[in-house]
Amino acid sequence: MSHHIVEFQDVHFSYPDGTIALNGLSFKIFHGESVGIVGANGAGKSTLLMHMNGYLHPASGRIHVGDFQLDSRTCQEIRKKVGLVFQNPDDQLFMPTVYEDVAFGPLNLGVSPELVKESVDQALATVGCTALKDKPPHHLSSGQKSAVAIAAVIAMHPDILVMDEPASNLDPKSRRKLINLLKCFEHTKIIASHDLDLILDVCRRCILIREGRVAADGPTKELLSDKALLEENNLELPLSMQKCGA
Amino acid sequence: MTFDEKYFDVGRLDRLSYQSTCVHQLDPRAKVVATVLFLFTVISFPKYEVGGLIPFFLFPVLLMTMGEIPFLFVVKKVLFVSPFAIFIGIFNPLLDTGTVAVIAGMPISAGWISFVSIILKFSLTISAAILLVATTSFPGVCHALRQLGFPSLFTSQLLFLYRYLFVLMEEAMRIIRARDMRAFGTRGTGIKVFVRLIGILFLRTVDRAERVYYAMLSRGFQGDMPSLRKSRIAMTDMAFMATMITFLVVFRFFPVTEEVGRFTQELFR
Amino acid sequence: MHMADALLSPAVGATFWAGTIAVSGYASKKLKEQIDDKLIPLMGVLGAFIFAAQMINFTIPGTGSSGHLGGGMILAIILGPYAAFLVMASVLTVQALFFADGGLLALGCNIWNLGFYPCFLVYPLIYKPLVGGGKNPGRILVVSLLSAVVALQLGAFSVVIATLLSGKSELPFGAFVLLMQPIHLAIGIVEGFVTAGVINYVRSTRSEILESSAATISLGPAVSLKKVLITFAVLAAITGGALSWFASTHPDGLEWSIERVTGKDELPGQEQGIAPLLKGIQEKTAFLPDYGFKQAGKASKKGEPPPAWPGIEGGTSASGIIGAVIVLGMIVLIGMGIRAVRRRQNEQ
Ligand SMILES: Nc1ncnc2c1ncn2[C@@H]1O[C@H](COP(=O)(O)OP(=O)(O)OP(=O)(O)O)[C@@H](O)[C@H]1O
Ligand SMILES: [Mg+2]
16 A cells, blocks of 8 residues: 655745745655656745755645654654755765765764765765765766765665756766666655656656646656646656657 | 966865875874974074074975975965065065175175075975875864864864865856956956955855755754764874974974084085 | 964964964854854855955955955854854964965964954954944944954054064064054955945845844853953963063074073074073073063164074084085985885886
8 A cells, every 4th residue: 555655735835035935735745656846947846845854844734744744843853754955966065075975964863883884885886976985075076966965865765855956967978877876766756857858757747836836746748748738837848758749 | 366276276285185195194183283393393493593494394395295296386385375474574684784694705684594584484384384285185184173172163164164165166256257257357346346246145155054054954963063084093193293203303403404514514624 | 464474483373372272162162052053054154155255356446456355344243253253263274274374373373363353352342332233234334344444453463463572573563563554454444345345235135144143142141251251362462472572582582591591692512402492491481681672673783693693603604504505405305306206106
């Protein structure tokens, strides 16, 4: 039986300056799903992801992650479950070397040093960055930074992997590598991106957000082939779909 | 120096510090302590000392060669450094005019001698500071400071500073390029534009700090920065320290230079 | 203006370091008590910001020359004194290491001059009381100007004192002050304008930043403690200075004291052996010098040459020069030798 793992119920949120970013958002995501979040600039995708980890708290509505309802008491627990990969890897890699950065999470979880070493090595191997271990993050290329940022998150063994624009700075080859990497993860995945081809490749389900609300929700293939709907939301048919159509 | 030059300069020094020569592999603590002792010894020489300072150049030369730090790079750094010492020191020859020596028929005033002494001390202390980072790396120095008892709050944020130095320098560089592209001479480089640029950079920085903080929280940060670094002082570090102290004591308390000179004179008499 | 190692005597350098370390420890402790975890990354990233901002030059109106930011006041206003002091200390540390600005021994002095004065004297005693609610841009400008000027004047004066106490420079007190203070008046005015500009800009666009940061770190209960600390620090600076006066003034420090004790101007054998060193340390706390700032230099110089320079007679000075050339030559040879060996190793 698949149980829901993330649930938003009528979530409202506005920034201190009054911008309404989420306006009655509701959806459920089930265990093992891979879900793409798409929408125009400013639709509220990043804001939504920031809620999954308790950085932002809804003004009204409820959020459940796993067995917990999100509030300031449970957000420590929830952060262990949800691994969030930021839009800009420079924000995420804050330690002076790659190794220390990847080890930061496990160490904070109180894992013993030997186990930390093991999970760090394993995480770095997964993303193919073992050789970069002792480098400082500012000596890495954008693609390498993104890969290390992912390693830093998976080293904590989260149940859910949440990513904001994972491919925004990558060259085509690194992007392809990332897609292959994401495909082989068994985690529940939630990916916000404008790269619809990536979503099409990696996610089976897709949620379209408009002005802080769910505008459409369904299988990626169907949703991303609806030309009218996409254009209404400042989006275009994915390249691969365009070819099919022609 | 323009912004770009400064930026590349810092970047180059930073890269040099990640090599793995025998000097780079010494324990950072040993290098920090050795450098501090070296500095104190050098400036403890009296005002008119010149000869006694010369042997101390052995230390930077050894670090440079063993540590594979390009000689010209260090020289350039020393030359381009803020010239306060020289600016102040140059008054000595003007004010301290009593003749103390005649070299090859030229009278030399005490002021010139103390000025030369300042220049020598300047070159020695500046090159020692640069070579410390160049052979230890900034995080290395920070961890050494932590282990030597500096407050952890201070060293943690020093590490953050280092990490975001490059990110922010790049951001500043982009902003400056945008400014200079549209500044046409000096018109756009005045204080008003500058204040606005700094203001924007500041706001971006604060937002970034917020995102960094979120990133830390998402990885279980609860107020302490954990560290995996556990360095043990090895035999080589002990040997290094012992050599260093011997070197300093010998060159500080025995007039090596003069003895060498006298010996040579005897030899050719 | 950064103080430099080459102008410092060990006693003065150490005194400033002691003061700086004491204040850093105190500031860290204070921050730990009231810390909000958020502050560590904020401090680090703002330090990087100040560092980057200092690298941007701008044209000073009316002069055509270029200036750059110092940042101490901005930090104090935004972060409050404790965090600002630590951030300033970090920025200067990075500068000392990456740009070798000043050097590592002078770092203590530089942190003191550019950190302590703006954060612990000017901010609580001038800026905070005068700025009021901090809502009026004109008032912010005036108070920032005043604060920055005072902070930089204090810093510059401190550089003068440190240099004079170290005794490596011949510049007389009056001339040095006349040289330093006006330059720093100009720098202070520019700094004040920039500080006010940035604070006003931030206030007009994102006022919550100013409210959340500086305000949360209250100065209230700490004031009396701080007074004690300041008194202590000033006392330390004065005693340290006085001590180093004995240690390193004209005619040079140790030799001078030894000369006074032994009554000779040339010491037998090695003038710098350990015994006289120890004796010197003992002596220099035992009596006061009988002449003041300026006469010291004059009196010793006019008549006889300074005794500290050992090689006044032809023979010694010749061997000194020959020795210097040979030692330098040997060092160069050693360097080239190692380099050649390394290169060969690398080629293999
Ligand atoms: N820190 C903030 N303060 C005020 N308003 C904000 C802030 N961050 C975002 N917003 C506003 O909230 C709305 C949603 O922004 P959000 O960043 O979630 O969009 P997004 O879908 O991620 O866009 P993009 O595709 O450009 O990343 C936008 O109108 C934006 O202007
Ligand atoms: Mg976004």
